[in-house]
Every structure is written in C-alpha cells, then in structure tokens.
Amino acid sequence: MLKQLRTVAAVAMLTVTTYAVAVEMNGTHPDTYVVRKGDTLWDISARFLKKPWLWPEIWQANPQVKNPHLIYPGDVLSLAYLDRVTAQAGPRQEAPITGVPLSDVEPFLRNLNVVDSFEDLPYVVGLEDNRLRASSGQKAYVVGLDAAQPGQRYMVVRPTVRFAQPKPTEDLDSRGKVTPGSGNLWSSYVASSDRKEVLGYELAKVNVGTLTHVASGDVQASTLQLEDSGSEVRRGDRLMPVQINPYDLQFIPHAPATATAPGQLRVLAVTDTFTSGGPRDVIAISGGAREGINNGTVFSVWRNGSHVSDRMHSPGSSRADDALKAGAGRISLPDEYAAHAMVFRTFDKVSYALIMEGTKPARLGYELKHPDAQ
Known part of the structure; x- marks a missing residue:
C-alpha cells in the first residue's frame, strides 16, 4: 500500500454547469452517496455518468474551493437535481480518494521504471563472502559509483524486458541482453508502423541499499549495504538513485489531449x-x-x-x-x-x-x- 498521502483541508463543493444537459446521465444513480474508503473517482463517477472519464468537465468548483478533485471518505455527495452536485464535507480523517485503486498499481509506481538505456548505469560486480545472491544486512560491491558520497541511497534494479517495434516485448537475460527467440512469441502481433524502434527497457526494483564506502586507492569497488529483505541481489544488477515521490498519487480521468494516428498506439x-x-x-x-x-x-x-x-x-x-x-x-x-x-x-x-x-x-x-x- 502507498502509505504517505498528503491530506488537504479544502471542502469540495461540486457544481454541474449547463454542459450537463448534453451529458448522458446514468439513470440508476442514487440521490445521495456516502464516499467510502476504497472508492475511486472512476467508480463514483460511474454512478452518475455513463462516461466516467467526463466528470472533470462537468464538476466545476465553486469560486472559494481550491481543488474540486479532492473528495474524502465520509463526504456525502448529493445529486438531487440535474443542474447541481454538492458534496457535504465528512470528518476528513482519511486521505482523499484517487482515480484508481492504489493497491492495484503500487508495484508499478514504486518498483518499475522504463529507461532509454541502462548500459552506463553502475552495476554489482561482487557480493559479500563471494555469495551468488545477497539480501538485507549483506553487502554488494559496485563499480561505477566513484563520484558518489557515503550515505547516498540507491535502488538495485534488474533489466527485465525490452519494449520495441515491431516485436513488442523481448525478455532480457542476467546481463540485460535479449533472450534469443523470446520475440518469436509475438509473430502474430501487428506493429503500429513498419519502422523498427526501441521504445525502452523496463527495470524492476530488486533491493535498496545505502552506500557505506566509496572506491579509493587500490579498492576499485564501492560498498552498498543492502536493506530490503525482498528479492535477492545478484551480480550484474544495476543501480539507480532513490527518488523521493517520483510519481503522482492523484489520477484525474480525462480524454487524450493529443490526437494520434490510427494504429499508432497498441x-x-x-x-x-x-x-x-x-x-x-x-x-x-x-x-x-x-x-x-x-x-x-x-x-x-x-x-x-x-x-x-x-x-x-x-x-x-x-x-x-x-x-x-x-x-x-x-x-x-x-x-x-x-x-x-x-x-x-x-x-x-x-x-x-x-x-x-x-x-x-x-x-x-x-x-x-x-x-x-x-
């Protein structure tokens, strides 16, 4: 679960504009609804509209409200009239709800990145006691961190997949090289264009550690103290600096801002x-x-x-x-x-x-x- 959500004290009063007349309302919506923990903006909008992604276009804030997108468990939504939606503020003891269930997307927010290349990232060259695998409380020895400082924290990541066209995904081995034959699984895939292009490499988080010693003198490898008891680290794994909140926690449904050519997105x-x-x-x-x-x-x-x-x-x-x-x-x-x-x-x-x-x-x-x- 994502535990750190920033709460906001604004009371959301939502008003439907005259545009609402043209919007298809869901005839089964209730007159009132009490927001519950675990709800999403999509789910609640589906109670009112046949097209849940349209709600930001018709729920407009009153002038005194800073952010109409923040509603909380305990808020009471009223849809007694087609020209007005109001939210009666609840106790504000929970974090605001978001557009998607965070528990379903947490691993993809915290543990996965897609980069253009990874060959130049620092990598694990050895492990404490010459182990084949290492985990929490053990040391990993890394090359490529000469300019770093002790105390800095890093994610240990592992290349898993190459996204590309015309073969959409190809598995990567322990060195980050394409596994021979893996792309043959997608022989029936229709590419979005005839050109060949690498779209990115997926890097999966394996562990987290703190740098305790930097390479100097005759010692050519830096020391990373591993902290996570989850996946085990192995030689060849790469390192990326730990980022503070590199992702959004509020997802507001909306239509694409830019039109794309037919077949471009797959x-x-x-x-x-x-x-x-x-x-x-x-x-x-x-x-x-x-x-x-x-x-x-x-x-x-x-x-x-x-x-x-x-x-x-x-x-x-x-x-x-x-x-x-x-x-x-x-x-x-x-x-x-x-x-x-x-x-x-x-x-x-x-x-x-x-x-x-x-x-x-x-x-x-x-x-x-x-x-x-x-």
Missing part, C-alpha cells in the same frame, strides 16, 4: 498474464510523453477487425480464415471494442495503464483509441 504487454487481461490488470502501451500522454489519460482498447476469406466466392480456398492484413479475396471486418484503460505512469515512449472496465479481454497488440470511439 498494447505492448499484459502484466502477470501471458497475452490478455481484464479489469484491474495493468497493460503497457506503445506511447508516452512523446505522444502527449499523461497520467489520467483514458483510452478505449479495441480488437482489430479480422480479414477473413470470402467462402461464398471462394468455397474451395485452402487459405486460413483469419489474416493479419487485408488482401485479395478477403473481407475486412470492423474493429471490436474490448475495454477502457486509464494511464497512471508515463515515460517517454511507454506508459502503464490500468484496465478499468470492459466487455472482453484486452490482448497483446490491440489498438488504443479515443475513449468515445465508436
């Missing part, structure tokens, strides 16, 4: 599963800050339309019924909606998003479109 990976995921699963997508994506951006996820053989005109054809691309003798079918996903962690060319709801699994290679796409 699902690169589905975490903790093989090729598909459903609500509350995390996906990696082939776009980030470079494409104008930021935290809270909502996309709809679509299965690309199949290209099937026309059996009426070619009943004796032996070709496969479903192809990745259009061609002579094939009929192209429409794309099919699968789910909605909201971005919660953005890097330069890759982002992580949480599947919020859907009608079918979101799979590797599915396309991301505007949340209102039809």
